[in-house]
Amino acid sequence: MQATVKVALAEIGDIRRFASAKKLTAYAGLDSTVYQTGQFLGIRPRISKRGSAYLHRALWAAGENAKRANPVLNKYYQKKLFQEKLSQVALGACARKLIHLIYYVLKEQKSFDPNYQWGKTKILVDSL
Secondary structure, eight states: OHHHHHHHHHHHOOGGGOSSHHHHHHHTTOSEEOOBOSSOBOOSOEEOOOSOHHHHHHHHHHHHHHHHHOHHHHHHHHHHHHTTOOHHHHHHHHHHHHHHHHHHHHHHTOOOOTTOOOSSOOOOOOOO
16 A cells, blocks of 8 residues: 555645646546547546556555545445446546545645545534
């Protein structure tokens, strides 16, 4: 796992190069794209695989391990399988979630918090 972290950090370099997690996801080749030509329009989106092949492979391997070892990503993986996604599609979703996590940990200079609430924050208002 340490080798994966070293590869990821070496390939990412300075996190300030990326304006958003979405741009880092594209650099890792984990963003979706649809193949199309002048007359043919594909209907199934696939991951683009553009950008750094080393980072792509490192994140794919990390996603494979994290879906088993990390309870947050395991729950997310199981959720995708429950939504009737194929296992490789669910694994790609875990790798994308992982790259977003890496982006925010590096950008904010904070350690990983497994209790962090993903998604939009809900504001609870006490009614008097």
